[in-house]
Amino acid sequence: MQGIVVIKCGGSTMDQLPDSFFQAIAGLQAQGQEIVIVHGGGPAINSMLDRVQITPQFVDGLRVTCEDTLRIVEMVLCGSINKTLVKRLIQAGAKAWGVSGIDGQTFLATKTMKPLGWVGEIKKADTTIPKAILEQGYAPVIAPLSVNEDGTETYNVNADVAAGAIAAALSAEKLIMVTDVPGIMQPQTDGTKAVVPATSAEEIQEMIRAGIITGGMIPKVQAAIDALGQGVEQVVICQGTAEDLLGVCAGQAVGTTVRMNILNEEGNEYAYNNSACASHE
């Protein structure tokens, strides 16, 4: 594999990530693979909010962020979560360098017009710092906080959205979204749920409308579609295991692959017109 691999580590699975997952990253890095990590930390933010008696509130998977919440988001993501990930990578033998989207204005944003408080919309993902870190042989580990043009305001950005934005800006070969489910799950006729091996932007919009994709999976799939629309070659949603990570990197069918294009009845891809992204913009 030649291109950059962006790995988004979801907060849902952060505590469960085994040493072997980080060792797999170290192994890929040792083979010369350039890796960029963007992390979330939703559950850790929630437990800190609980301590200060603030009730978390989400709209379509995005946190409503008042000023006190923003301080805690910054503290938890740029502080404990970012440093925990860097330390686990070091323990596994990888070279890791923690930063946030504020550093170097990597995530330059404006405040969202939606009624979500201090949530940002990324206007530009700047690759200067991630590339400089990669050139030194380290994996950038990026917390998804963002900053405005003159540095006066900090915004909370969903980590899936941040990962999609930096993957697109880096023209990454793969964006791997590591979470606590083995992919997008769909109910079956027998009442069980099964992983959808591959899906398109159109099918995703249908699954959102049908209430099959909900909560934190919504920003994930929307970020996946946006990243594909901006030139990322492949987006996969999978679990945080060494097996899944190495499988995706080896081109195996793991988790859910999100495609821009739809497969016709013969199994050939044809272009999708990307109108599904409009609702996200």
Ligand SMILES: Nc1ncnc2c1ncn2[C@@H]1O[C@H](COP(=O)(O)OP(=O)(O)O)[C@@H](O)[C@H]1O
């Ligand atoms: N169709 C779906 N398939 C799988 N997970 C889904 C689906 N719809 C909603 N979800 C939820 O999305 C969650 C993953 O999103 P989230 O909790 O934000 O994780 P992360 O912290 O990894 O970003 C799953 O644990 C599941 O509860």
Ligand SMILES: CC(=O)N[C@@H](CCC(=O)OP(=O)(O)O)C(=O)O
């Ligand atoms: C605006 C917004 O929703 N920000 C997220 C940032 C962290 C995140 O995305 O964490 P996960 O990857 O664990 O979901 C939040 O405050 O929870």
